[in-house]
Amino acid sequence: MALIEFQKGGLYVPEADVYIDPWRRVKKALITHGHSDHARWGHHRYVCADSSKAILQHRLGDINIRGVPFGESFLVNGVQFTFYPAGHIVGSAQIKVEYQDEIWVVSGDYKTEDDGISGAFEPVPCDVFITESTFGLPIYTWLDQSIIFDEINQWWATNRDAGVTSILTGYTLGKAQRLLSGLDTSIGPIYTHGAIENMTKVIRSSGVPLPDTIRITPETPKKDLVGAMVVAPPSATGSPWMKRFKTVSIATASGWMQLRGARRRRSVDRGFVLSDHADWHGLNQTIEATGASKIYATHGYTDVFRRWLESKGLEAGVVKTRFEGELAEINEGSEPEEEEQP
Numbered sequence: 001m002a003l004i005e006f007q008k009g010g011l012y013v014p015e016a017d018v019y020i021d022p023w024r025r026v027k028k029a030l031i032t033h034g035h036s037d038h039a040r041w042g043h044h045r046y047v048c049a050d051s052s053k054a055i056l057q058h059r060l061g062d063i064n065i066r067g068v069p070f071g072e073s074f075l076v077n078g079v080q081f082t083f084y085p086a087g088h089i090v091g092s093a094q095i096k097v098e099y100q101d102e103i104w105v106v107s108g109d110y111k112t113e114d115d116g117i118s119g120a121f122e123p124v125p126c127d128v129f130i131t132e133s134t135f136g137l138p139i140y141t142w143l144d145q146s147i148i149f150d151e152i153n154q155w156w157a158t159n160r161d162a163g164v165t166s167i168l169t170g171y172t173l174g175k176a177q178r179l180l181s182g183l184d185t186s187i188g189p190i191y192t193h194g195a196i197e198n199m200t201k202v203i204r205s206s207g208v209p210l211p212d213t214i215r216i217t218p219e220t221p222k223k224d225l226v227g228a229m230v231v232a233p234p235s236a237t238g239s240p241w242m243k244r245f246k247t248v249s250i251a252t253a254s255g256w257m258q259l260r261g262a263r264r265r266r267s268v269d270r271g272f273v274l275s276d277h278a279d280w281h282g283l284n285q286t287i288e289a290t291g292a293s294k295i296y297a298t299h300g301y302t303d304v305f306r307r308w309l310e311s312k313g314l315e316a317g318v319v320k321t322r323f324e325g326e327l328a329e330i331n332e333g334s335e336p337e338e339e340e341q342p
């Protein structure tokens, strides 16, 4: 019997009778992070990293949930579980599963660059590593985030000088707060879409320092928005919510902006390459650092990535899951409970 089985409902640990990020309703779910393709509603009991608890409660309402500090192990039927920072969004965790001298690690989504708010990623030595591969192609290599934030702040300052409102889009949970953390508040005020303001409030309350933001409401004077920065979910730019702005420049921040034509397809004026997932080097360095002899890729460029790992002499496989990586995250802001009227 494998320590983790790939079942219809999700990644299953039979010895402990628990699932990790299941997509069917189960009795006990360990959750890597708050994105909707990993944290679903309807499980009887949830266990997550301490810093993810408030986020899950905000998204899923009144649930039976327990938070565990990073690095603190707990036993379920003799199987030992430990959460480690995944660096993807605030509270995101890798989950280490240990039983009878065998160690498996489920990465969830992860990024190796320390963004200053999500907790620094650390590779966890293991025998079997279940990895995401959202950007598992050599064309995806990220620049240091300080370079990207310089570009974003320059774009904002230029817009401000021209009396143009800067609309910067990023998914509601994770990217939006990372963007906020990198904005230069000396340029001007930062306004937020209601969905992002609500989530940001939750994340601030868990102790993450973020700059002051102003929620946009129907009462917000139009003139106050001239030259300001507005952080909004991608879905907002195609909605009547946009009617309140005079002249705008719209930008989005995503790993997909590395692709030729991506900016045009998203109908934005600027695209900044900023992802909350590991790039090609991050994935490869991590896999090497785990020392794992067997790798499973769960989502992203799984087949190509598997063949690449096999060519390096590793045993590799692909697991079909319902995880979607940055595709799911783009739709985060369009969830009905977070939608705000224009």
Ligand SMILES: [Zn+2]
Pocket: 033, 035, 088, 109, 325, 329
């Ligand atoms: Zn995610």
